[in-house]
Amino acid sequence: MLKIEHLNKSFGGVVATSDVSIHFKTESLSAVIGPNGAGKTTFFNLISGALRPDSGRILLDGEDIVGLPSSEIVHKGIGRAFQVAKLFKTLTVEESLRGALMSPLGKSSQMHGRFPLAQTRDRAYEVMEQLGLHTKADVISGNLSHGDQKLLDMALALVLKPKVLLLDEPVAGMGPEEREQMIQTVYALWKKGGLTVVLIEHDMEIVFRISQHIHVLSYGKVLAEGNAEQIRNNPAVIEAYLGKPAEVHA
Numbered sequence: 001m002l003k004i005e006h007l008n009k010s011f012g013g014v015v016a017t018s019d020v021s022i023h024f025k026t027e028s029l030s031a032v033i034g035p036n037g038a039g040k041t042t043f044f045n046l047i048s049g050a051l052r053p054d055s056g057r058i059l060l061d062g063e064d065i066v067g068l069p070s071s072e073i074v075h076k077g078i079g080r081a082f083q084v085a086k087l088f089k090t091l092t093v094e095e096s097l098r099g100a101l102m103s104p105l106g107k108s109s110q111m112h113g114r115f116p117l118a119q120t121r122d123r124a125y126e127v128m129e130q131l132g133l134h135t136k137a138d139v140i141s142g143n144l145s146h147g148d149q150k151l152l153d154m155a156l157a158l159v160l161k162p163k164v165l166l167l168d169e170p171v172a173g174m175g176p177e178e179r180e181q182m183i184q185t186v187y188a189l190w191k192k193g194g195l196t197v198v199l200i201e202h203d204m205e206i207v208f209r210i211s212q213h214i215h216v217l218s219y220g221k222v223l224a225e226g227n228a229e230q231i232r233n234n235p236a237v238i239e240a241y242l243g244k245p246a247e248v249h250a
């Protein structure tokens, strides 16, 4: 499905991604973890086409997507939600979603009103219902709570029916209740099938609870890979990131 091969990216003298090879299997739920500055966000920027790698391949269903503009990568089926939600703050939730649908569909020539196509409305409502945003369809995005803004950011990626969903710190800045709700939402989305989910997350309780596969980055390299049990007990990961076992559960 999504196969990363020998990916490299440097910023001047800073090596942010160093020979990273990771295979995300179809319909898997994986986490990418690691200390601050380990290269996690750069990794997502490379996959989504926001940055171009210095070398390496990014294969989506066998096709190398390196060098494609990010809009085309979205078309190919890679959706992304951001650490800080990127929203059209003056549009309502429904308008935002229909706007996102209009641009890749290239239907602007058929526009009579703002977002007139019935199909965009149906799809927008489908996703709003999936994420529990349907009661807020008419709320201006900038007025949503922090948690709902993060949900809308995810909805903007989902509305285009991606094959792969990249989530950069989905619970960042949330209180305990919002966090739990978000994680249940992500898990339910994935459980429904049809979606390969990759998340960057610092909250280890969440990572260990929901991820099938965990990839640990450190100084731009893959330090370790495995399931929760393997990662929790990996001496190199404990040393570089988790701290002593007792601290993991603190």
Ligand SMILES: Nc1ncnc2c1ncn2[C@@H]1O[C@H](COP(=O)(O)OP(=O)(O)OP(=O)(O)O)[C@@H](O)[C@H]1O
Pocket (backbone or CB within 6 Å): 011, 014, 015, 016, 034, 035, 036, 037, 038, 039, 040, 041, 042, 043
């Ligand atoms: N556009 C850029 N220009 C220069 N250096 C950059 C750029 N983006 C990232 N870096 C550097 O690359 C390294 C990896 O950064 P990155 O943001 O990918 O790490 P991260 O694991 O996502 O960190 P965090 O957990 O703090 O979000 C860091 O040393 C960072 O300073």
